[in-house]
Amino acid sequence: MIGAGKVATLLAQHLYSAGHEISGVWSRDGEHALGLAVTLGAEGIPDPGGVPGDADFYLVAVSDGAIPEVASRFRGYPGTWVHTAGAVPMETLAGAFGRYGVLYPLQTFTKGREPSLRETPILVEGSDKQVCSQISSLASSISGNVIEADSADRLVVHLAAVFANNFSNHMVTVAGRILKERGYEPSLLDPILRETFQKIMEMGPERAQTGPAARGDLATMEKHLQLLKKHPGWEKIYTFISHDIGK
16 A cells, blocks of 8 residues: 555555555655554555555555656566556556556545445556456445446546535535525534435435526525625625526
C-alpha cells in the first residue's frame, strides 16, 4: 500500500479481509503508515527506500496531485503499479513502470465510516490486456461490480459522481444554513432527505422530481428569491438550477 489515508485504509482492510497479504504500507506520514500496517499484520515503512521490490501489486492510494510524485519516486520498481483516482489518467504512471493501471472505487470515503465495497462499482484499466485482467481479478475479490473503463470514460463517471454526491451534499449544507438562520435545526430535513433518495433509487430522478420549478410555479420561486437577496451566491444557484429543472 502506497498511502495510508481514507481510501488506502478502506481498500487495504477489504483486500486483507479477502485473503490478500499486505506486505507493507508506506506513506509520507510515517505514523499513519505504522498505524494502518498494525491492523493488517503488515510492515509499516517510514522510509520510501524500505518499500520492498517483490510485491505483485503496489496500490497507490494518495491524493491526485501526489500520484506523479509517487511515480517519480518509485520509478523502475517491478510489479504492477495501480492508482485509485477517478480523474487522473492511467498514463500518469507510464514511463515509470512496465506494468501499470487503475482501480477506481466509485464511492464516497469519510473518516470513521466503512461502506461495504461488495456492491460498489470499481472501474479498472490496465497498460495491456493481461494487466487489466489481473487488476480486474484483484478488484473482483472485494467487489461484485467490476467494470473496465478507459481514462476518458472514467473521467466522465467521476464528473457524474461529483454532481450526484458532492453537489447534492453541498445543497443540503446550504439548506441547513438557511434553517439555522431562522432558528431551526438542519435535522428538520432528515425525513424529506430519506424519502428523496429512496425515491431516486426506486423511481429514477426524472420521475421523482417535484417542487416549484418542476411545476412552473413562478410566484413561489419569486418569494424564495426575495428571501435569498442577502445571499447572492445562493440566489444565483437557485435561479440557475430552477431554470435547468424547468427545461
